[in-house]
Amino acid sequence: MSPDDQSPVTRGAKFLGVLVALRAAARAVGRRGHEPPPPARESDIDPSQRTLPANPRTETLVGVLLLVAAVFAFAFTVIYIVSSGDTQLLGIAMGGALCLLAVACIVAGKFVVPQETHVEERGQLLDEEQTEEVVEMIAEGGQGISRRALLVGAGGVAGVAVVTAAATPLASLGPTLGPLHRTPWAAGVGLVDDQGRLYLASDIHIGTFYTALPEDKDPESFGAGILVVRLPADFIALPAARRDWAPNGILAYSKICPHAGCAISLYRYPTYAPTSQVPAFTCPCHYSTFLPGEGGRLVFGPAGRALPQLPLMIDGDGHLRAAAGFHEDIGPSWWGVHRAQS
Amino acid sequence: MNLIDRYVHRRFLRASRAAEQRVGLAAGIRWALRYVFPDHWSFLLGEIALYSFLVLVGTGIFLTLYYIPSDSQVIYHGSYPLLQGEQMSEAYRSVLDLSLSVPTGLLFRQVHHWAANVFIASIVLHLARIFFTGAYRKPRDLNYFIGLTMLMLAILEGFAGYSLADDLLSGMGLAIAYSVAMSIPFVGGQLASLVWGGPFPGNSSFWPRLEIVHVLLIPAALAVLITLHLAMIMRQHHSQFPGPGRRERNVVGTPLWPAYALRSIGLLFAVAGVLFLLGGLVQINPIWQWGPFHPYLSENGAQPDWYIGWLIGALRLMPNWELVIAGRTVISNPFWGGAAFPLFVFAVMFFWPALERRVTGDVRRHDLLERPRDRPIRTAVGAGFLSWVVIVFAVGSTDRIFYRLGVSYTTQIHVWRVGIWVLPIVVFFVTRSACRSLQRSGSHPLREWQGNVVRRSADGAVEVLSDSPDRVVPPITEPPVGTVPGREFES
Numbered sequence: 001m002s003p004d005d006q007s008p009v010t011r012g013a014k015f016l017g018v019l020v021a022l023r024a025a026a027r028a029v030g031r032r033g034h035e036p037p038p039p040a041r042e043s044d045i046d047p048s049q050r051t052l053p054a055n056p057r058t059e060t061l062v063g064v065l066l067l068v069a070a071v072f073a074f075a076f077t078v079i080y081i082v083s084s085g086d087t088q089l090l091g092i093a094m095g096g097a098l099c100l101l102a103v104a105c106i107v108a109g110k111f112v113v114p115q116e117t118h119v120e121e122r123g124q125l126l127d128e129e130q131t132e133e134v135v136e137m138i139a140e141g142g143q144g145i146s147r148r149a150l151l152v153g154a155g156g157v158a159g160v161a162v163v164t165a166a167a168t169p170l171a172s173l174g175p176t177l178g179p180l181h182r183t184p185w186a187a188g189v190g191l192v193d194d195q196g197r198l199y200l201a202s203d204i205h206i207g208t209f210y211t212a213l214p215e216d217k218d219p220e221s222f223g224a225g226i227l228v229v230r231l232p233a234d235f236i237a238l239p240a241a242r243r244d245w246a247p248n249g250i251l252a253y254s255k256i257c258p259h260a261g262c263a264i265s266l267y268r269y270p271t272y273a274p275t276s277q278v279p280a281f282t283c284p285c286h287y288s289t290f291l292p293g294e295g296g297r298l299v300f301g302p303a304g305r306a307l308p309q310l311p312l313m314i315d316g317d318g319h320l321r322a323a324a325g326f327h328e329d330i331g332p333s334w335w336g337v338h339r340a341q342s
Numbered sequence: 343m344n345l346i347d348r349y350v351h352r353r354f355l356r357a358s359r360a361a362e363q364r365v366g367l368a369a370g371i372r373w374a375l376r377y378v379f380p381d382h383w384s385f386l387l388g389e390i391a392l393y394s395f396l397v398l399v400g401t402g403i404f405l406t407l408y409y410i411p412s413d414s415q416v417i418y419h420g421s422y423p424l425l426q427g428e429q430m431s432e433a434y435r436s437v438l439d440l441s442l443s444v445p446t447g448l449l450f451r452q453v454h455h456w457a458a459n460v461f462i463a464s465i466v467l468h469l470a471r472i473f474f475t476g477a478y479r480k481p482r483d484l485n486y487f488i489g490l491t492m493l494m495l496a497i498l499e500g501f502a503g504y505s506l507a508d509d510l511l512s513g514m515g516l517a518i519a520y521s522v523a524m525s526i527p528f529v530g531g532q533l534a535s536l537v538w539g540g541p542f543p544g545n546s547s548f549w550p551r552l553e554i555v556h557v558l559l560i561p562a563a564l565a566v567l568i569t570l571h572l573a574m575i576m577r578q579h580h581s582q583f584p585g586p587g588r589r590e591r592n593v594v595g596t597p598l599w600p601a602y603a604l605r606s607i608g609l610l611f612a613v614a615g616v617l618f619l620l621g622g623l624v625q626i627n628p629i630w631q632w633g634p635f636h637p638y639l640s641e642n643g644a645q646p647d648w649y650i651g652w653l654i655g656a657l658r659l660m661p662n663w664e665l666v667i668a669g670r671t672v673i674s675n676p677f678w679g680g681a682a683f684p685l686f687v688f689a690v691m692f693f694w695p696a697l698e699r700r701v702t703g704d705v706r707r708h709d710l711l712e713r714p715r716d717r718p719i720r721t722a723v724g725a726g727f728l729s730w731v732v733i734v735f736a737v738g739s740t741d742r743i744f745y746r747l748g749v750s751y752t753t754q755i756h757v758w759r760v761g762i763w764v765l766p767i768v769v770f771f772v773t774r775s776a777c778r779s780l781q782r783s784g785s786h787p788l789r790e791w792q793g794n795v796v797r798r799s800a801d802g803a804v805e806v807l808s809d810s811p812d813r814v815v816p817p818i819t820e821p822p823v824g825t826v827p828g829r830e831f832e833s
Contacts (some may be wrong), residue, residue, distance in 0.1 A: 007699065008794075024714060025568045035539055036614075037705075038527075043707065045587035045711070046585045046587055047585075047586055047587035047588075047594050057718050075696050080445055080446065084445050085444070085445030085446050085447070085448075085449075085620055086449045087452070088622055088623055089448050089453075089622075090446055090449045090622055091449055091453075091618055091619055091620075091621055091622005091623050091624055092619065092623070094449070094618040094622070095615050095616070095617075095618035095619030095620075095621075095623075096619075096620055097610075097615070097616070098611045098614045098615030098618055099607075099611070099612060099615030099616065099619070100615075101611040101615070102512050102608045102609070102610075102611035102614075103608070104608075105604045105605070105607045105608030105697065106604070106605055106608035106609075106612070108608075109600070109601050109603070109604030109605035110601070110605065113443050113600040113601050113602055113604060114600065114601070115595065115596075116596060116597055116601060117594060117595065118376065118378050118594070118595065118596070118597045119378070119587065119592050120376070120377075120378040120579065120593050120594075122578075122590075122591055122592060122709060123591050123709070125481055125577075130747060135490060159665040171536070171537065173537070173539060173809075174532075174535040174536035174537070174538070174539050174540060175455065175534045175535065175539065175545075176535075177531050177535060179540050179541050180541050182385055183540075194637050198357070201521060211638055219542075219636065219638065220413075220415070220543060220637060221637070222541045222542045222543065222637050223507060224637065224638060225636075225637060225638020225639075254444050255638050256517075256637065256638075259407055259521070259657075259675055259676065260516050260517065260518040260522070260657060260675075260676045260680070261517035261518060261519035261520055261542055262429075262517050262518065262640050263514075263517075263637065263638070263639050263640035265639070265640045265641070265642060266642060284640055284641065284643065284644060284741075285514060285517075285518060285640070285644065285654070285657075286641040286654070286657045286658045287658060287671075287741065287751060287755075288662075296555060299661065300752055301658075301668060302520035302657060302658065302660045302661065302662050302679070303662055303675065303678075304662050304664030304675040305664065305665070306673075308761050319804065329543070330526065331521075331524075331542065332520070332521035332524045332676060333524070333664060333671045333673055333674030333675065334524040334525060334534070334671060335524065335527065335528055335529075335530060335531055335670060335672070336529040336670075336671075336675055337671050337674070339669070339671075340667070
């Protein structure tokens with residue numbers, strides 16, 4: 001290799017090496033002359049060093065570690081075949097093999113191969129001349145153009161228009177907002193359990209809650225699930241307009257929390273009258289708490305509106321049915337949500 | 343060199359020549375082999391994130407071979423007895439079968455899930471290291487922005503990943519995500535309807551969309567950003583802590599070849615090994631216990647993966663404010679905790695470098711790091727801000743605290759609605775005074791003082807004043823020059 005082939009890095013390193021050697025020599029000379037030597041300024045200290053561990057025992061250790069890792073890795077395949085996938089054993093085998101490889105590599109890296117501390121100079125990131133040159137070159141690309149503003153402006157408009165056009169098909173991802181206002185509930189829809197059996201009014205007892213779904217409708221629909229409870233008369237204080245929504249003290253509410261859409265699954269009912277509070281539904285996600293006796297009013301938690309109530313009726317056979325659909329939107333609030341008239 | 347060695351060497355040289363004649367990369371390789379890595383344990387955090395990502399890609403590819411992104415309702419007749427005859431989505435069934443019937447399926451799924459948790463944890467710790475040592479300053483501010491973007495993507499990616507299973511827990515998470523999307527002022531309804539293809543739980547095209555986001559779009563974005571992140575580090579070289587011979591203009595450490603390469607590959611294997619041990623031995627997200635999701639079902643005491651905890655905490659802590667004007671819901675409640683809060687946290691982190699430049703007027707390039715104590719205000723603001731976020735995170739577990747310790751849930755919320763504003767201020771002042779006291783003592787927080795306090799006169803003579811900074815008269819207010827590594831750096 002001729003000297004011309006050397007990269008700046010190599011030349012720099014050689015130059016550095018010469019400097020270091022000169023300095024060491026100067027130091028040695030100086031040491032003879034003056035006592036004590038002036039402490040080196042920190043910025044002058046050269047931490048470069050290179051040591052060869054030359055440790056055959058450690059080399060053997062690394063070899064053994066690699067072989068044991070191989071045993072573990074081989075064991076993985078054997079376990080796969082023999083036990084057809086025992087997760088714990090497979091984990092130990094693969095994890096063990098990888099951990100042993102890790103130890104082997106780290107031991108080799110620290111105690112087998114040459115240990116070196118190297119000093120590298122950082123280059124300048126900004127080269128003024130080159131930067132100016134590049135800017136100049138780019139600017140020259142526009143030489144001789146007189147209607148620059150027109151071209152830049154028109155290009156910008158075209159860019160925005162094309163990006164908008166490219167993004168427009170995204171709108172076909174979803175349907176319109178109409179479905180957000182719909183639930184499967186309407187006047188006369190029967191209340192069924194998760195096996196599809198119609199609820200009788202006499203099935204609903206005080207002190208617990210029931211989950212009901214709409215008869216012959218999609219149970220996976222967001223508004224399908226409702227909560228049904230029966231309350232003693234002294235806990236019921238519905239607004240005047242809803243007085244006949246709760247036949248025989250049976251009330252129904254959307255099961256979907258109007259805060260963040262979780263299904264409400266906690267029901268607080270007094271078991272010991274003097275210390276307990278009034279019956280309440282609580283959402284297990286963020287603990288919004290609603291009073292079924294008071295039209296779903298919020299008493300605690302982050303929900304921004306009351307729990308939507310479903311008017312009920314009891315048909316001739318004693319089955320529970322919706323007397324009407326929901327009078328407001330179920331689910332989380334949004335720009336177009338229909339709130340209850342109060 | 344013995345004969346065999348010489349033979350191998352000659353063959354290797356010949357093969358290298360042949361390759362070089364075709365690709366001509368020797369200069370680049372020589373540069374890479376001598377690339378210097380400064381050694382400090384905290385520099386490993388970013389590497390752990392990188393290696394977790396590799397494990398995520400590897401295990402994730404295996405999972406895609408079995409996952410079915412479909413909400414078609416099926417009846418379960420698989421190997422898990424407690425779910426026999428249950429109605430569930432095909433997606434959930436495919437994850438059940440993958441976990442319980444495919445050999446190594448559960449191992450890879452659990453390694454994948456653990457790796458996601460470790461991935462994001464190591465990014466957050468790496469970010470803390472970057473912040474508290476001032477590594478985000480020019481010229482690394484661009485790379486810091488890339489890192490923050492990757493953290494946001496990683497959280498989104500993790501959430502999308504555990505949502506794919508369509509078990510009861512993940513379904514509840516999706517319902518909340520849907521509600522947060524709906525809560526965005528003006529366009530939330532349209533946006534959520536677009537993403538889910540209709541009202542929650544969405545139409546059947548939602549599941550392929552979620553899968554492609556999780557297995558292609560976000561991972562590809564992460565891969566591009568990781569490449570940029572590393573390329574930019576290599577261009578600028580690593581920052582380094584001050585020390586003997588370490589200056590702004592150089593970088594001191596171990597060259598890539600051979601010692602650092604072996605150590606780093608060792609770390610790769612260590613990360614993968616620990617993740618496989620965790621995945622094999624420590625159960626995570628046993629979805630067969632949660633059961634299938636239906637919109638009318640939820641479970642009590644549900645807790646998300648840790649990196650979503652701060653969002654559930656914010657949603658719980660927020661009072662029930664909704665901004666309604668003329669019958670229109672301008673801002674609905676989940677927006678505050680689920681969108682405004684995380685956006686604010688990230689906005690503060692994105693604007694911090696510019697804010698610091700504005701306040702200090704320091705626009706120079708910095709390649710030497712600062713110890714946290716040397717910038718008491720930055721460290722105290724960072725600690726206070728971090729405590730603010732950590733409190734919100736902890737509030738996400740208030741129901742578990744009620745369940746375990748019996749402290750009333752409502753009391754906890756009321757206390758934290760005040761504590762969230764008080765505690766960070768306390769943390770700020772405590773941290774600032776701790777930094778200043780450490781600065782005075784000059785000692786490592788965990789180690790005794792070492793060295794002498796010296797004074798050098800103009801002619802270079804050195805006088806030893808004391809072996810302890812406390813016994814110097816008059817007391818040293820500025821940290822003594824030349825005894826504490828790193829006192830020389832500018833600004």
